[in-house]
Amino acid sequence: MLRAVLTLTGTAAGLAALLTFKSHPATIAAAQPAAPPATSGATSSPAPTSASKTHPAAGKSATPSKSQAAGNSQAAAARTVTGAVANTQYGPMQIQLTLTGQKITNVTVLQRTNDGSESDEIDSTAIPKLTSETLAAQSAQINAVSGASYTSMGYIQSLQSALDKAK
Amino acid sequence: MRPDLSVVVLSLIGLGAAAVVALWWKDTPVIHTTGDLLTGAGQVLGLLSGYGFVVLVALMARLPPLEHGIGSDRLARWHAMGGRYVITLVTGHVLFIIWGYAVTGHEQLTRQTVALLVNYPDVMMATVAWFLLLGIAAFSARAARRRLSYETWYYAHLYTYLAIALAFSHQFADGASFESSLTARVVWSALYATVGALIGWYRFITPLRMAARHRFTVQAVRPEAPGTVSVLICGRDFDKLHARPGQFFRWRFLTRELWWQSHPYSMSAMPRSDLMRITVKARGEHSGSLAHLKPGTKVIAEGPYGAFTPTLTRRRVLLIAGGVGITPIRAMFAALPKHLVGGITLVYRASDPRDVLFSRELDAIAADRNAALYYVIGSREELGYDPLAPGVLQRMVPGLHRHEAYICGPPGMTQAAVTSLRTAGVPGRRIHRESFDF
Numbered sequence: 001m002l003r004a005v006l007t008l009t010g011t012a013a014g015l016a017a018l019l020t021f022k023s024h025p026a027t028i029a030a031a032q033p034a035a036p037p038a039t040s041g042a043t044s045s046p047a048p049t050s051a052s053k054t055h056p057a058a059g060k061s062a063t064p065s066k067s068q069a070a071g072n073s074q075a076a077a078a079r080t081v082t083g084a085v086a087n088t089q090y091g092p093m094q095i096q097l098t099l100t101g102q103k104i105t106n107v108t109v110l111q112r113t114n115d116g117s118e119s120d121e122i123d124s125t126a127i128p129k130l131t132s133e134t135l136a137a138q139s140a141q142i143n144a145v146s147g148a149s150y151t152s153m154g155y156i157q158s159l160q161s162a163l164d165k166a167k
Numbered sequence: 168m169r170p171d172l173s174v175v176v177l178s179l180i181g182l183g184a185a186a187v188v189a190l191w192w193k194d195t196p197v198i199h200t201t202g203d204l205l206t207g208a209g210q211v212l213g214l215l216s217g218y219g220f221v222v223l224v225a226l227m228a229r230l231p232p233l234e235h236g237i238g239s240d241r242l243a244r245w246h247a248m249g250g251r252y253v254i255t256l257v258t259g260h261v262l263f264i265i266w267g268y269a270v271t272g273h274e275q276l277t278r279q280t281v282a283l284l285v286n287y288p289d290v291m292m293a294t295v296a297w298f299l300l301l302g303i304a305a306f307s308a309r310a311a312r313r314r315l316s317y318e319t320w321y322y323a324h325l326y327t328y329l330a331i332a333l334a335f336s337h338q339f340a341d342g343a344s345f346e347s348s349l350t351a352r353v354v355w356s357a358l359y360a361t362v363g364a365l366i367g368w369y370r371f372i373t374p375l376r377m378a379a380r381h382r383f384t385v386q387a388v389r390p391e392a393p394g395t396v397s398v399l400i401c402g403r404d405f406d407k408l409h410a411r412p413g414q415f416f417r418w419r420f421l422t423r424e425l426w427w428q429s430h431p432y433s434m435s436a437m438p439r440s441d442l443m444r445i446t447v448k449a450r451g452e453h454s455g456s457l458a459h460l461k462p463g464t465k466v467i468a469e470g471p472y473g474a475f476t477p478t479l480t481r482r483r484v485l486l487i488a489g490g491v492g493i494t495p496i497r498a499m500f501a502a503l504p505k506h507l508v509g510g511i512t513l514v515y516r517a518s519d520p521r522d523v524l525f526s527r528e529l530d531a532i533a534a535d536r537n538a539a540l541y542y543v544i545g546s547r548e549e550l551g552y553d554p555l556a557p558g559v560l561q562r563m564v565p566g567l568h569r570h571e572a573y574i575c576g577p578p579g580m581t582q583a584a585v586t587s588l589r590t591a592g593v594p595g596r597r598i599h600r601e602s603f604d605f
Binding site for chain 1: 188192195196197198199200202203204206207208211212248251252255256267268271272273274279282285286287288343346347
């Protein structure tokens with residue numbers, strides 16, 4: 001029982017550390033001195049996965065924080081980033097982001113599904129929804145629009161690749 | 168017990184988990200919002216679960232290096248502990264994903280759950296898989312196993328394969344780390360395919376090949392004691408099995424009631440090239456049915472398995488057997504080379520004189536080897552003392568702390584004996600044990 005509690009606590013701590021180091025640069029700078037990997041001692045051998053999780057997190061903290069800090073200092077200028085073309089069953093989807101610093105201010109659809117009038121109809125309702133979701137979420141973690149799975153998947157894919165380029 | 172391979176295997180598993188986390192790290196953009204954070208947690212847990220399940224299955228694939236180097240009982244314990252852990256991880260994955268998507272999309276939790284089930288490819292199948300796994304976990308809990316038959320547990324456990332198959336596709340269809348990386352998809356698929364192939368080879372094909380080669384057949388069933396029988400199994404080329412004293416095989420007797428079960432029973436004597444003997448105490452449905460086996464019944468046997476076997480040593484050897492634990496111990500007793508060991512002592516602990524097995528054989532072997540043989544019969548109350556207490560053992564076995572000890576019996580007795588030996592100064596690395604509870 002004790003082992004189970006220790007393992008789960010260790011996993012939760014490892015997960016928290018991992019997510020903290022993945023967060024906004026300001027958070028990383030604050031978190032580094034207070035790094036939690038003291039939990040690695042608490043786990044015992046039958047559950048090695050939790051022990052090893054804290055180590056990659058601790059090791060990785062240096063690199064992303066540096067590049068993020070550099071990106072942020074060039075902050076203010078507006079720029080556009082074009083995502084890769086995502087091919088769906090009904091045609092290609094490609095979106096372009098307009099960003100100010102790291103904030104998405106606009107989304108333009110460069111290419112959309114073109115499989116006839118039905119695509120037009122679906123896209124005309126789905127794309128505005130997806131765009132407003134993107135602006136609200138400021139990431140690619142948005143919902144697909146029901147009834148427009150392929151448009152949504154293509155949109156999200158292209159959006160993700162644009163975001164990766166924008167980092 | 169050889170600790171080295173366990174450490175290596177556990178380290179490899181840990182490295183794999185680290186690689187999985189690194190995959191997530193590489194492909195995930197910086198977390199800005201609470202929604203990102205929750206979804207990120209869900210993603211990490213999902214990846215680790217997908218990895219965890221393939222590791223769990225691999226542990227049970229009957230891979231010879233693992234079975235021999237780590238031992239079947241230890242592998243079964245790892246699988247059970249790991250199973251509980253991974254099911255917790257996968258449940259965390261489900262909850263964090265729902266929560267994360269709900270927060271990101273500013274959606275209510277129930278509506279978000281429905282949206283995930285309906286809009287995202289293969290999530291419905293993955294959800295069914297999750298429920299199956301929760302069910303399997305429930306059936307495997309100790310409280311449940313006490314009440315349910317082995318048959319129920321066995322069939323429930325088979326659904327694991329189905330659950331893994333159902334959940335596989337949603338990893339690629341919905342997992343951000345896989346969508347963007349062909350390499351990740353290839354490596355992940357290769358991992359699953361490899362473990363699948365290993366299962367096919369070692370759990371299905373190898374036993375059939377062995378049965379074809381060795382033609383295991385029941386020759387006779389002999390009662391040894393109330394509730395205990397020996398089954399004599401004939402065939403050919405048993406010497407090619409390279410079985411060592413103390414090891415066991417997994418036996419599948421091909422009768423209408425028993426064909427679907429495979430159970431481990433130890434050899435009670437070293438095999439001749441055409442004859443083997445196992446001795447089984449009736450403790451459940453399967454072991455109880457063996458008394459009624461008909462000669463001529465075909466058998467599929469897998470093995471030999473077991474890390475409980477004497478290593479070459481010049482030290483004196485102490486064998487402690489409890490109840491039906493005498494089975495592998497008797498094989499070791501007879502097989503230990505006469506000239507090699509400085510002296511052999513066998514302490515045979517039984518609660519009732521009628522439970523004593525092989526007494527004539529044991530007496531003969533002891534005389535032949537000039538070995539010390541102690542029958543300690545009766546409960547502690549009847550005897551008036553604890554025959555496994557450190558002081559008692561030290562008087563029975565002069566120079567106890569310099570012995571190499573092998574213990575086999577019920578879990579409680581085995582643990583008590585191990586503790587006594589450690590107290591008496593026998594180092595852990597010279598104590599070897601096996602308990603029939605897996």
